[in-house]
Amino acid sequence: MSSNKITIEFNDRIVRQFLLASVFWGAVGMLVGVLIASQLAYWQANFNLSWLTYGRLRPLHTNAVIFALVGNMMFAGIYYSTQRLVKARLASDFLSKLHFWGWQAIIVAAAITLPLGFSRGKEYAELIWPLNIAVAVIWVVFAINFFWTLARRNEPSLYVAIWFYIGTIVTVAMLYIVNHLSIPTSWTHSYPVFSGVQDALVQWWYGHNAVAFFLTTPILGIMYYFVPKAAERPVYSYRLSVIHFWSLVFVYIWAGPHHLLNTALPNWLQMLGMVFSLMLWAPSWGGMLNGLLTLRGAWDKLRTDPVLKFFAAALTFYGMATFEGPLLSIKSVNALAHYTDWIIAHVHVGTLGWNGFMAAGMTYWLVPRLWNRRLHSVGLANLHFWLGLVGILLYVAALWTSGVTQGLMLSATTEHGSVLTYPNFLDTLAAIRPMMLMRMIGGTLYLVGWFMMAWNLYRTIKGADPVNGTIEVSVAQVPAPDARMGVGGAFFNPPVVFSTLSTIFTCAWLFAQGAWQTAGMIGAIVSIAGAVLHFRAKGKNWADWYDRLLVNWAPFTVLTLIAVVAGGLIQIVPTIIVNKAANVEDRIQVPYTPLELAGRDIYVREGCYNCHSQMIRTLVPDILRYGDYSRLGESIYDHPFQWGSKRTGPDLARVGGKYPNLWHFRHMENPRSVSAGSNMPNYPWLYLNALDVSTLDRKIDVQRTLGVPYPLWTHDEIQKNLAAQSASITADLRSNQVNVADDREIVAVIAYLQKLGKSEAAHPHVAQRKD
Amino acid sequence: MFRRVILENWMSIFPFVAFVTAGCVYTLMSLKAFRMRPAQTVRFENLPFDSNETARHEK
Numbered sequence: 001m002s003s004n005k006i007t008i009e010f011n012d013r014i015v016r017q018f019l020l021a022s023v024f025w026g027a028v029g030m031l032v033g034v035l036i037a038s039q040l041a042y043w044q045a046n047f048n049l050s051w052l053t054y055g056r057l058r059p060l061h062t063n064a065v066i067f068a069l070v071g072n073m074m075f076a077g078i079y080y081s082t083q084r085l086v087k088a089r090l091a092s093d094f095l096s097k098l099h100f101w102g103w104q105a106i107i108v109a110a111a112i113t114l115p116l117g118f119s120r121g122k123e124y125a126e127l128i129w130p131l132n133i134a135v136a137v138i139w140v141v142f143a144i145n146f147f148w149t150l151a152r153r154n155e156p157s158l159y160v161a162i163w164f165y166i167g168t169i170v171t172v173a174m175l176y177i178v179n180h181l182s183i184p185t186s187w188t189h190s191y192p193v194f195s196g197v198q199d200a201l202v203q204w205w206y207g208h209n210a211v212a213f214f215l216t217t218p219i220l221g222i223m224y225y226f227v228p229k230a231a232e233r234p235v236y237s238y239r240l241s242v243i244h245f246w247s248l249v250f251v252y253i254w255a256g257p258h259h260l261l262n263t264a265l266p267n268w269l270q271m272l273g274m275v276f277s278l279m280l281w282a283p284s285w286g287g288m289l290n291g292l293l294t295l296r297g298a299w300d301k302l303r304t305d306p307v308l309k310f311f312a313a314a315l316t317f318y319g320m321a322t323f324e325g326p327l328l329s330i331k332s333v334n335a336l337a338h339y340t341d342w343i344i345a346h347v348h349v350g351t352l353g354w355n356g357f358m359a360a361g362m363t364y365w366l367v368p369r370l371w372n373r374r375l376h377s378v379g380l381a382n383l384h385f386w387l388g389l390v391g392i393l394l395y396v397a398a399l400w401t402s403g404v405t406q407g408l409m410l411s412a413t414t415e416h417g418s419v420l421t422y423p424n425f426l427d428t429l430a431a432i433r434p435m436m437l438m439r440m441i442g443g444t445l446y447l448v449g450w451f452m453m454a455w456n457l458y459r460t461i462k463g464a465d466p467v468n469g470t471i472e473v474s475v476a477q478v479p480a481p482d483a484r485m486g487v488g489g490a491f492f493n494p495p496v497v498f499s500t501l502s503t504i505f506t507c508a509w510l511f512a513q514g515a516w517q518t519a520g521m522i523g524a525i526v527s528i529a530g531a532v533l534h535f536r537a538k539g540k541n542w543a544d545w546y547d548r549l550l551v552n553w554a555p556f557t558v559l560t561l562i563a564v565v566a567g568g569l570i571q572i573v574p575t576i577i578v579n580k581a582a583n584v585e586d587r588i589q590v591p592y593t594p595l596e597l598a599g600r601d602i603y604v605r606e607g608c609y610n611c612h613s614q615m616i617r618t619l620v621p622d623i624l625r626y627g628d629y630s631r632l633g634e635s636i637y638d639h640p641f642q643w644g645s646k647r648t649g650p651d652l653a654r655v656g657g658k659y660p661n662l663w664h665f666r667h668m669e670n671p672r673s674v675s676a677g678s679n680m681p682n683y684p685w686l687y688l689n690a691l692d693v694s695t696l697d698r699k700i701d702v703q704r705t706l707g708v709p710y711p712l713w714t715h716d717e718i719q720k721n722l723a724a725q726s727a728s729i730t731a732d733l734r735s736n737q738v739n740v741a742d743d744r745e746i747v748a749v750i751a752y753l754q755k756l757g758k759s760e761a762a763h764p765h766v767a768q769r770k771d
Numbered sequence: 772m773f774r775r776v777i778l779e780n781w782m783s784i785f786p787f788v789a790f791v792t793a794g795c796v797y798t799l800m801s802l803k804a805f806r807m808r809p810a811q812t813v814r815f816e817n818l819p820f821d822s823n824e825t826a827r828h829e830k
Contacts, residue, residue: 009827081819084819084822084824085818085819087822155818155821157814157815157818159815159818159819160815161819225819228816228819228820229819229820234816234817234819234820235816238807238812238815238816239804239805239807239812240804242800242803242804242807243797243800243801243804246796246797246800247793247796247797247800250793250796250797251793251797254789254793268786271786272786272789275786275789275790276789276790276793279790279793279797282797283797369826372826372828465828466828467826467827467828468826468827469824469825469826469827470824470825470826470827471822471824471825510788543806546803547811563796567789570789
């Protein structure tokens with residue numbers, strides 16, 4: 001090894017930029033969160049303004065907190081720690097700048113488009129398609145910058161934090177691209193390529209793993225770097241961190257279907273989601289304990305050091321959230337908790353407790369180092385911690401109470417289970433109103449703490465000189481030639497070859513017929529026996545392969561990608577092949593008329609799915625309350641699906657025909673005029689806005705391309721169909737002394753709501769075969 | 772009914788296969804981790820401290 005030494009100056013400017021952006025956008029995201037919490041308690045806080053209503057602001061809140069707060073914090077932490085762990089400056093200053101400014105531009109665009117109602121109608125995936133492309137491009141910029149840095153590293157070994165970052169980069173790219181596959185109908189609107197159950201599965205494969213690989217794995221990497229640094233001692237068990245990484249990466253990706261328990265999703269997928277969620281307990285708690293035990297011998301510092309306080313509490317909340325998640329994935333527990341505030345409590349234990357406190361701890365640790373000045377006020381940071389902690393506890397305790405209360409009330413029956421005890425949904429809403437107020441107060445306390453941090457940082461930074469870290473390294477510290485592997489080397493080695501052959505032959509044995517099955521059986525036995533014999537004879541080769549993998553980022557990345565792709569493929573591919581309209585049994589959806597489709601787009605625009613589900617579960621209380629359980633075929637043409645994940649209001653899957661047109665007209669104008677005690681906003685603009693039909697032809701074309709069986713209508717036929725249905729609804733309203741023009745948006749919304757639950761008998765092609 | 776047998780029930784094998792596969796991965800990685808040489812783990816766990824960093828003020 002040469003003794004040539006060079007001095008490297010890290011690019012800490014980009015770390016400072018992302019760090020400050022995280023604090024700023026965190027404040028914005030949480031401010032919106034407090035506003036929408038107050039809207040739940042007081043409907044007047046919607047101000048009768050379209051761009052300030054709950055349905056449009058809730059996506060802004062979730063996207064801001066996930067992609068702006070945690071995103072920026074993650075980039076700051078990754079860039080800071082990676083440069084030091086690999087002893088190299090970030091590969092490109094230009095890419096770093098492009099990454100930062102591109103990401104901020106996307107956030108600003110989201111902050112404008114979401115309140116204006118430009119939405120794809122899928123949770124945490126609401127951004128319109130041009131922004132989806134921008135996100136993908138900037139993510140690729142990030143990936144190039146990161147992997148290029150790894151390629152130029154001066155430290156051969158890859159610390160476990162780097163593994164978590166690699167897992168994050170490849171998995172988020174895969175999830176984001178698949179769930180955002182859409183066909184545009186205009187510059188601001190598109191329909192997802194998946195529909196109904198397929199869309200539901202893909203969405204929650206993405207949604208769950210957004211939590212896993214955007215809110216968890218990068219933060220775990222940050223934890224494995226910053227907690228030892230703050231505690232000034234190495235991680236408790238490096239061995240445990242190895243198990244933590246591989247088991248988490250392999251298991252997490254399969255758990256998405258637990259968001260769809262007791263729904264029309266095929267049962268094998270529900271079982272898969274539940275089993276893998278339960279398996280997550282072990283790696284999650286392993287990681288949590290590894291982090292907490294890193295503080296061994298440093299517990300006394302918690303009294304005075306706000307950084308360690310935040311880290312210790314964050315890890316505790318990580319443990320709580322990852323205990324609660326698998327618990328909620330048990331079908332019987334989920335039957336009570338799903339669609340209630342319990343789920344919201346669970347999410348906020350993770351985001352406020354785990355992500356928010358890790359962000360605060362990391363920020364308090366980094367700022368004095370990045371600006372070379374002591375923190376302005378340690379006391380204020382400690383006060384931030386206590387305010388935040390009390391805020392979280394108030395918030396989640398209120399929502400736990402609210403969720404369990406409403407869940408029990410909604411499922412309570414009498415007369416031997418044949419009659420609902422609380423048939424009026426609003427009775428259950430009235431019961432949880434005090435908890436809504438408590439939630440608002442808890443969220444406000446947390447936000448006040450965040451503002452304190454912003455003030456503290458401002459006073460620390462003001463007048464201080466930014467500094468960049470420098471390090472002296474030996475240029476010859478790159479991997480020795482015999483340790484290099486190459487991407488090909490990741491595959492053409494005994495462990496991978498034998499494992500692949502065993503898997504292929506075993507699948508053939510299990511699923512093939514006749515000679516292929518016999519060949520599969522023989523092949524499986526031979527390959528497994530061969531693996532055992534080879535391992536006994538040349539076991540060192542197997543161990544060497546793994547050791548070389550740890551210093552070769554490219555093959556490591558490819559194998560990580562395979563680990564995460566497997567879960568998605570096995571869940572999604574069979575669902576796409578089998579669960580399509582041609583195979584639907586029992587009932588199948590009737591495609592929307594042009595007016596109904598236009599009304600549905602308004603439903604999506606207003607974010608109604610944030611409070612109303614369209615999925616009656618296979619549970620007695622759901623059926624007693626909302627009607628017969630939802631069949632898989634009843635939403636098979638829905639691009640996007642609108643099954644929902646929360647019932648602040650009742651399910652709407654069979655609301656069509658339940659009330660007259662006049663009821664819907666009054667309800668959307670002022671919900672309290674027909675539903676006393678409702679907290680739903682008024683929608684006055686639906687009565688003023690003319691329906692935009694300029695892109696309706698294109699929308700129907702796209703739906704037809706995606707498989708919805710629309711006839712080949714001409715423009716005139718579409719307009720004629722639309723006009724006739726509008727006239728029918730307005731005539732009905734006029735007969736009840738309500739005058740409204742045919743072309744108002746409310747007419748289309750009424751048409752859509754009256755269609756929900758209307759289906760016809762299914763005649764699947766396969767069932768008609770004579771053989 | 773026949774259609775359901777040929778199209779859907781074969782997929783019920785997946786939870787079982789997936790569970791066993793994940794269990795194998797978990798077990799193998801645990802074995803691998805616990806067989807790491809002490810010198811190797813000490814080397815890895817000290818990587819975050821393996822730098823004598825100084826600071827350079829930005830102009």
